[in-house]
Amino acid sequence: MTAEEIIGETVRLLPSSVGVGVVEPMRWLNATLLPILVAWWGLRRRSISFSGAVCGLFVGFLLTLGSYAFFVNLLVFFVMSSKATKFKGSYKRKFEKDFKEGGERNWVQVVCNGGVASLMSWLYIIDCGCGEQPINLLYNYRCSWLSLAVLGALSCCNGDTWASELGTVLTSSQPFLITSLRPVPRGTNGGVTVIGLVMSFLGGMVVGVGHYLALLLLVSNSVMLSSPPQWHIIIVGALGGLLGSLIDSLLGATLQFSGMDADGKIVERDGAGVVWINGSHLLDNHAVNLISSLLTAILLPQLALLVM
Template sequence: MMVVALKRKSVNKSGAAFGIITAIILSIANHAFFASLATFFFTSSRATKFRSHMKKKIEKDFKEGEGQRNWVQVLCNSGMATQLAMLYLIDVGSSERTINFVKDYRASWLGIAVMSVFASCNGDTWASELGSVLSKGDPFLITSLKKVPRGTNGGVSLIGIFVSFLAGIAVGLAYFFTIYFTAPTHMMLVAPPQWPLILWGGFAGLFGSLVDSVLGATLQYSGIDEEGKIVDTPAAGVKYISGLRIIDNHSVNLISSIITGVCIPVFAMKYWPER
């Protein structure tokens, strides 16, 4: 997976090295964790590449290829999930388990949390990378609902919101099918329905994208330079759009993944259907 990513310029060498470590930990803990990672990685890379010529016109820090993620970006996107996977290994061991909050609470909570982190990251990526080029009009700032230039941190569109849900669905499907084919038969026979994994993946993608947008609109600086490109630092000739210069995009991704990874399991536990 990392060899393909390097060839496609999805990651640089530091990102690939950190990604390998992350993938090993996730795959040892639970194959469904690795499936969630792989789905996020490949689909988000394709989303980043989609209509890249249009993104180059609006993003000051645009990079050729598919984003060229470094170790910091990999850490911010998968660090929370990796820590949760390590807790899963300590508490549950290396195993694939169904979601059953009544009889297997800790494994279920951690499993939903890991899936939610990757669904959140995927939802944010799809929303920003696809929404910015598929939407016909300019996005609106999530905090004020005012129209802002494309590429503005915290700018959302209806298409972006929709694709963030689809991105989460993709991760949820990967988790669901992995559990369906790998979990022990005796667990499947007594477990409650597993299909809500797909829906909660979608909700996690949407929720994470919205949290990311709120953080971006308030705590991340956005301005537009004389070339009409969005920048994240104030400078001469840059017109202020929104946000305070407190955190960067990496921090936004990390914080939103943590919030989503903690919140979604709580909601899922409360509303998961009984057998």
């Protein structure tokens, strides 16, 4: 398929499995305005930089155009992760060298956290059209797979954020490295705690709750009654958060550098006075987030077959 054909397919939005071929003007309008409002809110609260806000407009547009449920997933992740990042910031500053007040996200972080979900939403638009559909892996596999992939990508990001931002400050127990189980300092890449894993599960769950509520509000009762029970989405979202956090920790423990500087703070770059803790210089935090999001997006629909 040529580039012209791909663009034409996206514009025409002729779905293969949905009987709607025309996008309503209101959806185009909402897909434009809603991301602007969210970006404005994020800029005011210093949760996102200007470059991150501009990039977020494209991410938000693709997700909102595909399905309002996808937009809710994004909104839940952005709001909840921003609050988690700011929680007990003064305490995190004590052991995180690169701690940034307010957790302002730039365009690189937006791409690495929202890029996979945007890609899956774009594929959803091409294959399924624009609109909210209940998950039905038996009779509507492709559209359900792509919907769960979006959920997986964003529940992974939120679950990992909750694990790292809340799990580190809500427990007094020392983290252990996920690969060897040896104790490591707080903030070490690949270090996990029981509370952190619970937080990742809950972080994914709230994204699943958002998706479930969006379907209840936006999909007709007749369609919902003829579909499998949708509350399982909440469980699937929770599993996405836990799975994504585990993948992130495995990558962080092996392929991402962690060291301690002379001030006793965790750093991700080697240098004078830095003592190696674990990992290597193959990946940085952004790459780990991107790969974790992609793997969770691919694996979660298969995992959902066991639940739904």
